[in-house]
Amino acid sequence: MRSAVGALLRKDLLLQRRTPEAVPAMVLFSIGTFVLFHFALDEREVTGNLASGILWVTLLFAAVLGINRLFVSEREEGGFDGFLLAPVDRTSMLVAKAILLFLFLSVVEVFVLAAFTILLLGPSPWGPLPELILVLALANAGIAVIGTLVAALAIQTRARDLIVPLIALPLSVPLVIAAARACAPLLTEGGAGALEARWLAILGLYDLVFGLLAYAIFDFLLEE
Amino acid sequence: MFGRGLKTLSLITVALIVGAFAMVFFYAPNDADQGFIQKIFYLHVPLAIVALFGFVAGGVYGIKYLRTGDRLHDLRSYVAIHLSLILAVGALVTGSIWARGSWGVWWTWDEPTLVSFLIVFLLYACYQPLRFSIEDPERQARYAAVFAIIAGAFVPLNFMAVRMAESLVHPRVLSTTGGSMPSDMRITFLVSTVAMACLFITLWKYELASKHATFRLRALKRRLADGEDAWTPNPRRSAAPTL
Amino acid sequence: MPALPLDEAGKYVAAAYLVFLALVLIYVAIMAGRLARVERDLGEITDLLEQRTAEAEDDERETVPR
Numbered sequence: 001m002r003s004a005v006g007a008l009l010r011k012d013l014l015l016q017r018r019t020p021e022a023v024p025a026m027v028l029f030s031i032g033t034f035v036l037f038h039f040a041l042d043e044r045e046v047t048g049n050l051a052s053g054i055l056w057v058t059l060l061f062a063a064v065l066g067i068n069r070l071f072v073s074e075r076e077e078g079g080f081d082g083f084l085l086a087p088v089d090r091t092s093m094l095v096a097k098a099i100l101l102f103l104f105l106s107v108v109e110v111f112v113l114a115a116f117t118i119l120l121l122g123p124s125p126w127g128p129l130p131e132l133i134l135v136l137a138l139a140n141a142g143i144a145v146i147g148t149l150v151a152a153l154a155i156q157t158r159a160r161d162l163i164v165p166l167i168a169l170p171l172s173v174p175l176v177i178a179a180a181r182a183c184a185p186l187l188t189e190g191g192a193g194a195l196e197a198r199w200l201a202i203l204g205l206y207d208l209v210f211g212l213l214a215y216a217i218f219d220f221l222l223e224e
Numbered sequence: 225m226f227g228r229g230l231k232t233l234s235l236i237t238v239a240l241i242v243g244a245f246a247m248v249f250f251y252a253p254n255d256a257d258q259g260f261i262q263k264i265f266y267l268h269v270p271l272a273i274v275a276l277f278g279f280v281a282g283g284v285y286g287i288k289y290l291r292t293g294d295r296l297h298d299l300r301s302y303v304a305i306h307l308s309l310i311l312a313v314g315a316l317v318t319g320s321i322w323a324r325g326s327w328g329v330w331w332t333w334d335e336p337t338l339v340s341f342l343i344v345f346l347l348y349a350c351y352q353p354l355r356f357s358i359e360d361p362e363r364q365a366r367y368a369a370v371f372a373i374i375a376g377a378f379v380p381l382n383f384m385a386v387r388m389a390e391s392l393v394h395p396r397v398l399s400t401t402g403g404s405m406p407s408d409m410r411i412t413f414l415v416s417t418v419a420m421a422c423l424f425i426t427l428w429k430y431e432l433a434s435k436h437a438t439f440r441l442r443a444l445k446r447r448l449a450d451g452e453d454a455w456t457p458n459p460r461r462s463a464a465p466t467l
Numbered sequence: 468m469p470a471l472p473l474d475e476a477g478k479y480v481a482a483a484y485l486v487f488l489a490l491v492l493i494y495v496a497i498m499a500g501r502l503a504r505v506e507r508d509l510g511e512i513t514d515l516l517e518q519r520t521a522e523a524e525d526d527e528r529e530t531v532p533r
Contacts, residue, residue, distance in 0.1 A: 170347035174385035325479030
C-alpha cells in the first residue's frame with residue numbers, strides 16, 4: 001500500500017509541477033478575498049476574533065477550490081480506470097489524495113499567512129507561530145479528509161461544482177469553530193493569549209472520527 | 225409487505241398524540257418562569273429529537289445497504305432522512321416562534337442546540353440534490369448511503385463543537401436532559417416524545433408502503449405494456465430511490 | 468425574563484402548534500396526490516388487461532373453424 005500511495009502522490013505532484021493549477025489559484029483567490037474583506041469591513045487592520053474568522057473563512061473557501069479540482073484529472077483522463085485495474089488497495093487512493101490535499105493546503109497557507117500579515121493582520125504572528133502551525137496542521141488534516149471524501153462523492157455527479165461547497169461547508173463547521181476560536185487569542189494585539197486545549201481536542205477528535213470513517217467507507221466511492 | 229401492522233400503529237399514534245397534547249394543555253403546570261409560552265417546548269424538542277434520531281437511523285440503514293446491497297435498505301434510509309428533514313423544518317420553525325415569543329427575536333445565536341440543529345439541517349438539505357444529480361440508480365444508492373453515514377457521524381460531533389463554542393449558555397428554565405424538570409412536566413415531555421417517535425415510525429412505514437406499492441405497480445404496468453407502443457419511460461425524474 | 472401574559476403567549480403557542488398541524492396536513496395532501504397517481508396507474512393497467520382479454524377472445528372466435 002505504501003508504494004501505491006507513493007506512486008499516486010508522485011503522479012499528482014508531477015502533474016502539479018508541470019501545470020500548476022490548484023495551488024496558485026487557491027493563493028490568488030485568498031489574496032483577492034482579503035482585499036474584499038478590507039473593503040467590505042472598511043478596516044485597515046484586524047485582530048483577535050475578527051482576524052481569526054477572516055483567515056479561516058478565506059482558507060476554507062480556498063480549500064473548496066482545491067477540493068473541486070482534486071479528482072478532475074482522474075475523471076477526465078481515465079485515471080480511475082487505470083487505478084481500479086491495478087492490483088492495489090483502493091484505500092491508497094484516499095490516503096494519497098488526502099496527503100496531497102494536506103500538502104496543497106500547507107503550501108497555500110505559507111503564502112496566505114504571509115499575505116494576511118502584510119495586508120490585514122495587526123499584531124505580528126511570529127511570536128505564536130508554533131501554536132499557529134499546530135492548529136493549522138490539525139485543521140488541515142480534517143479538511144484534507146473530508147475534502148477527499150466530498151470530492152470523491154461529488155466527482156461522479158452531474159452538478160459537481162454545486163455539490164462540493166454545499167456539502168463541504170456544513171461539514172467543516174466544527175473545524176472552523178475550533179480552529180477560529182483556537183487562533184483568536186493567538187492573533188490578539190499585545191501578547192498572544194494561551195492556546196486552549198479544548199479546541200485542539202475538538203480538532204483532534206474530528207480528524208480521528210472522519211479519518212476512520214473515510215478509511216472504512218472510501219472503497220464504496222470507487223467501485224465501478 | 226410494508227403495510228403490515230400499519231393500522232394498529234396509526235391508531236396508537238393518534239391516541240398518543242391526542243393524549244400528549246391533552247397532557248400538555250391540561251395536566252402539565254405552567255412554567256414558573258416562562259409561563260404559558262413554555263408549552264411550545266413539548267412540541268419543539270420532541271420534533272428536534274426525533275428528527276435527529278431519524279437522521280442517524282438513515283445512516284444506520286446506509287451502513288446496512290453498503291453491507292448487503294439490498295435496495296430496500298436504501299429505500300428505508302431515504303425515507304428516514306426525507307421525513308426527518310420535514311420534522312426538522314417543523315423544529316426550526318417552532319423554535320423560531322418560541323424565540324420570538326420569549327426573547328423577542330426570531331433567531332438567537334446563543335442557543336447552541338438551535339444553531340447546531342440549523343447546521344445539521346443545512347447538511348442534510350444537500351441529500352436530495354446529491355441523489356438527484358446521480359443518474360445511475362445503483363451508484364445513486366451507494367453514494368447516498370455514504371453521504372448518510374458521513375452525515376450521521378457528523379451529527380454528534382457538531383453538537384459537541386457548537387455547545388463548547390457557546391461559553392455563555394442561555395439561562396435555561398428547562399434542561400433538555402430533564403434533570404431539573406418537575407415530575408409532571410417530565411412525564412408530559414416523555415409522552416410527547418414517544419408520541420412524536422410513533423408518528424415518525426408510522427409515517428415512515430406509510431411512506432415505505434406507498435413507495436413500494438408504486439414501484440410494483442409500475443413494474444406490472446411495464447410488464448403488461450411490454451411489446452406495445454404505449455410504453456413510455458417514467459417521465460418524471462425524482463430523487464427517490466427506485467427498486 | 469418576565470413571563471408573557473396568557474393572551475400574548477397564547478398567540479405564539481397556537482402558531483407553533485398550527486405549524487405542526489400544517490406540516491402533517493401538507494404531508495397528507497402530498498400522499499393524497501400520490502394515491503391519485505397510483506389509482507390512475509391501476510386504472511390504466513386494468514384497461515390494458517381488459518383490452519387484452521377482449522383481443523384474446525376475438526382471436527379465439529376467429530380461429531374457430533366454421
